[in-house]
Amino acid sequence: MAEEADITPKHWAVLIGINFYVEGRCLQGSVRDVKTVKQYLEAGRTPVDISILTASSPSDPSSRRPIEEPALWPTRNNVIKKLKRVLEKAKRGDFVYLHYSGHGTRQRGERSTHPAGNLEFVLFEDDEHGCSYLNGQILANCLRKMVRQGLLVTVVLDCCHAGSVLRAGRVQGADIRSIDYNPAVGAASLQDLDPFGSDNTLRNAQIPLDQWLVNPDGYTILAACAPNEKAWELQIEGGERRGALSYFLVEALSALRKSGVEISHQSLFQHLHAKFHASWPQQTPMRYGNKSFSFFGKLVVAPAERFTPVYRTESGHLCLRAGEAHGVHKGDEYVVYPFNTPEDVASRVSGVSVLVRVETVRCLTSDVVGVEALAVNQVQTGWKAKLVTQLSPWKTSVRLTASAFSQLQWTEAAKQQRFLHICVGGDDTKACLFYVKLNENNDKFEIQDGLLKKIASLPEIPLTMSGASDRVMDVLRHMATFKFFEGIENRMPNLSFRSSFDLDSIDRAGASGVFDVRHGDTWGFRIENRGARPLYLAIFNFTPTWRIANLVSEAGGGDAVVVQPKGEEGSGKEEISLTMQVPELLQNKGIRRCQDIIKVFITSKPTSFPSVVLPELSTLDAPSNRATRGNDGQLLQFLSELTTPFRDRDHAQEFWVTRNFIICTAMD
Numbered sequence: 001m002a003e004e005a006d007i008t009p010k011h012w013a014v015l016i017g018i019n020f021y022v023e024g025r026c027l028q029g030s031v032r033d034v035k036t037v038k039q040y041l042e043a044g045r046t047p048v049d050i051s052i053l054t055a056s057s058p059s060d061p062s063s064r065r066p067i068e069e070p071a072l073w074p075t076r077n078n079v080i081k082k083l084k085r086v087l088e089k090a091k092r093g094d095f096v097y098l099h100y101s102g103h104g105t106r107q108r109g110e111r112s113t114h115p116a117g118n119l120e121f122v123l124f125e126d127d128e129h130g131c132s133y134l135n136g137q138i139l140a141n142c143l144r145k146m147v148r149q150g151l152l153v154t155v156v157l158d159c160c161h162a163g164s165v166l167r168a169g170r171v172q173g174a175d176i177r178s179i180d181y182n183p184a185v186g187a188a189s190l191q192d193l194d195p196f197g198s199d200n201t202l203r204n205a206q207i208p209l210d211q212w213l214v215n216p217d218g219y220t221i222l223a224a225c226a227p228n229e230k231a232w233e234l235q236i237e238g239g240e241r242r243g244a245l246s247y248f249l250v251e252a253l254s255a256l257r258k259s260g261v262e263i264s265h266q267s268l269f270q271h272l273h274a275k276f277h278a279s280w281p282q283q284t285p286m287r288y289g290n291k292s293f294s295f296f297g298k299l300v301v302a303p304a305e306r307f308t309p310v311y312r313t314e315s316g317h318l319c320l321r322a323g324e325a326h327g328v329h330k331g332d333e334y335v336v337y338p339f340n341t342p343e344d345v346a347s348r349v350s351g352v353s354v355l356v357r358v359e360t361v362r363c364l365t366s367d368v369v370g371v372e373a374l375a376v377n378q379v380q381t382g383w384k385a386k387l388v389t390q391l392s393p394w395k396t397s398v399r400l401t402a403s404a405f406s407q408l409q410w411t412e413a414a415k416q417q418r419f420l421h422i423c424v425g426g427d428d429t430k431a432c433l434f435y436v437k438l439n440e441n442n443d444k445f446e447i448q449d450g451l452l453k454k455i456a457s458l459p460e461i462p463l464t465m466s467g468a469s470d471r472v473m474d475v476l477r478h479m480a481t482f483k484f485f486e487g488i489e490n491r492m493p494n495l496s497f498r499s500s501f502d503l504d505s506i507d508r509a510g511a512s513g514v515f516d517v518r519h520g521d522t523w524g525f526r527i528e529n530r531g532a533r534p535l536y537l538a539i540f541n542f543t544p545t546w547r548i549a550n551l552v553s554e555a556g557g558g559d560a561v562v563v564q565p566k567g568e569e570g571s572g573k574e575e576i577s578l579t580m581q582v583p584e585l586l587q588n589k590g591i592r593r594c595q596d597i598i599k600v601f602i603t604s605k606p607t608s609f610p611s612v613v614l615p616e617l618s619t620l621d622a623p624s625n626r627a628t629r630g631n632d633g634q635l636l637q638f639l640s641e642l643t644t645p646f647r648d649r650d651h652a653q654e655f656w657v658t659r660n661f662i663i664c665t666a667m668d
Helices: 002-007 030-042 076-089 136-148 183-188 209-214 244-259 265-279 468-487
Strands: 011-018 048-055 095-101 104-107 118-124 131-135 152-158 174-176 219-223 232-235 241-243 286-289 308-312 318-320 333-337 354-361 366-370 384-389 396-400 420-423 434-438 444-448 501-505 514-518 522-529 535-542 548-550 561-563 573-579 593-603 656-666
Touching: 011 030, 011 076, 011 118, 030 048, 030 095, 030 241, 030 244, 048 076, 076 131, 076 136, 118 136, 131 136, 136 152, 136 219, 152 244, 219 244, 232 244, 241 244, 244 265, 396 468, 420 468, 434 468, 444 468, 468 535, 468 593, 501 593, 514 522, 522 535, 522 593, 522 656, 535 573, 561 573
Parallel strands: 011 048, 011 095, 095 152, 152 219, 396 420, 396 434, 514 656
Antiparallel strands: 104 118, 118 131, 174 232, 219 286, 232 241, 308 318, 308 384, 318 366, 333 354, 333 384, 354 366, 434 444, 501 522, 522 573, 535 548, 535 561, 535 593, 593 656
């Protein structure tokens, strides 16, 4: 029993909340943020070792000290002491949670290696300045050391971490969580820049925000806002002030705990994104890093279907967070379920599911109406929609040759697929993109391209294999989905939006428009934002093994790369470099040349594309447990319990375009 206790993962939490700043603008909700988090953690079944440091404003306006005892003040020394304690006592496999609510600032000038300045957390100090700065490098060093020890770390930053630190215009019932950088405080905070004894690669250098936030190694960050935005604390119902991220986070976790739903970091992020979109669109939460574990619960089993979030606008319209860029069409039908409906639901659930139809399609969102007028009134922000009828005219045609059709157990329902049109019979006048036939030995199904050449990257499926017909359908469905998203483009883009940026490859293409790259070399593209608003880039690789990978997410960067307009935040330019390789799976089959398609979605607002992601299409001659239907680690679940007075403002400024690059990689 003692041995079992020793290997049971322990949970650790360091919570930092600062309302009181002697010389700066005091906040009202930061201490309440972390105390609410503490209450949530203490109410759970899993014991958590909690350290909390807070600075509450004193009732005497002339006082320079918070009301807490000095040992509980969020000073630089106390914060580092608490983090070191976790490093010393936590063991491999333990979970660590860090939460910071307070002011953030940016250091600019000679010591800054990022155009917009390096991130600094503003702590309380009982000295002449009344505060100190904990810069991003120190926190990054600490987090990396935790990861090297095998700890699983989650960080929540409810402060201005990436936007301008200049004061914004006041919003009634809200206040910004950033202050101007004070060089005197910065100079006083330079002591001991490496308190965690990190390796030399991190010494004597500032780490740009984009480097340590967007590419965290082994830990996850939930940040309060996008790089161009401010983090706010809001006046919620009842008059209390709370940080927007902290409020939505705790409300979401509490609702999920009541329902018994366990989620991953990515699911939690999608909850937050949906709530901000509907209730506080001035601010967009960001997720960076590893999404394969969760401090707040176990990972859910990857479901077999994808869902789309649903929310209500201020005017009461019911909307999907998906539009033209996601392949939505007018007339598409969805079944909408409460957020806590099991993810493997295969049909309508009596009394709780509602059938809706797409009425208006915009660039990134769509309006839906109820097919059952009365039932649709029960749908709330946070429900999830499953596509049941898709009216897209863009379908991949596949012909079943007579030999193959005679061996397959088809039903009419099997032919009616979302992106797939199956041709059967003797009419060969219609050209198809793919063909299914029996191989030369008449013992396996094989799939050919439009020129009737066998596609080497696809499996041959034995006729005698159990479930062979289903396996063929899985492969065809996967291929059709792949080709559908590969072909998505905005044929009538907003001209003003399209002219607001330049996007080109770093290297020139050949006459055919194909970029030739040697195995192991790099290829890349650059984008310049010439407009006045940020751009959001979702980057996907359509691989030769029929996988669609979200390159930004897999690199730990959340859903998109944010490209700021030219100005004090930066040059307005970004370069993306990729190392191209012939996959080992193809090399093992003697294939030394392959083709990737890099597809870039450029949008005017943050958006996610979970339905685009597909796993690698297995070449094994065995069933793959329907894995070809997609990697749903980004599957959306949403909350219906959350209500706030802040509602969606409008759907203005929804623009999008795509750009495809064809990369031919060769080992010869």
